[in-house]
Amino acid sequence: MNGRKDSTGKKPAHDLIKESNLTYDDYATIDDGNRYELADGQLELMSPAPSVSHQIISFEMQKNIAGSCESDYIILSAPVDVILADSEVRQPDLVLIHRKRMDILSNRGVVGSPDLVVEILSPSTLKRDKIDKLKVYARFGIPEYWIIEPKAGILEQYSLSNDQYEPINVFQKEEQITSPNIPCISFTMTDIMERIPKLE
Template identity: 65%
Template sequence: MSPAPFVTHQMISYEIQKKLDYSCSSNYIILNSPVDLILSPSEVRHPDLVLIHRDRFDIISKRGIEGVPDLVVEILSPSSLKRDKIDKLKVYAEYQIPEYWIVDTENECLEQYTLQDNRYELINIFQEEKTITSTHIPCISFAMKDIMDKIPELRD
């Protein structure tokens, strides 16, 4: 069994979810882990956060998300680094998820990938007060500083 994510990971996920909920919940369904993202009978992933436009609500079932969401967010943990930056990057591109974010907790930044010719291209890295936006999801607008300022220092 894999270890649970660090508490900091969960706090960051919650803060991003709150920001997305505040600006996007009227148009998007926002789900957080644990949730099954069922891309095919043999390809099931568990992203940290997922956005699905309400017009595409039909891809959500009691079992999980059965289809391609609009955005997938992964928050790096020491145990997930390779899986999130290599394995999931390839799989999410293969299944044509339009946008993929990787949140690097150590560097307090968000890497934004968009699909270009069936591959992800890193189009931006957001740090500090730079406003995170998306051409695919226009309601998104927050900064990593807004997130990280709410995360307390925790003892080891």
């Protein structure tokens, strides 16, 4: 890696993005106004800012989860770095960490595997969320993974079994969402989707 830096002392992302075997320290020096994830030592440029609908869904989910789980769990929303390894840094839309495991929290982000990660799909993240992250989150032992399909108002629930995710439920409309790992979870997708305005 070359040592050239910009006037702020940061390494330009266009220098780093061509290289592999990057580490968290390399990732943390990038300050070019873009958002990245670090996938197996390679930078991945994230899409532009999430849509307003995406952000409202994230907020409503956070609010509903907090309503029954806040006393037991820390709930964080993107952008937050989940540092799974020195070469693997992800930014899920929502993250839950049990308060008994607060030792994995630092000012840098979450250093280790959360109890639950949630990704809200958009056209630009479909393959990344449903294929790449499904494998990565399982590999690093995150017990539960949710994928939200905003247009259909569906929550796909995956649970870790023998180091792989198994789809265990699909929730929609008035079905009560429950979790085998997080007993305080209690809301429906209607609770979320009825709060989302129809936007152009």
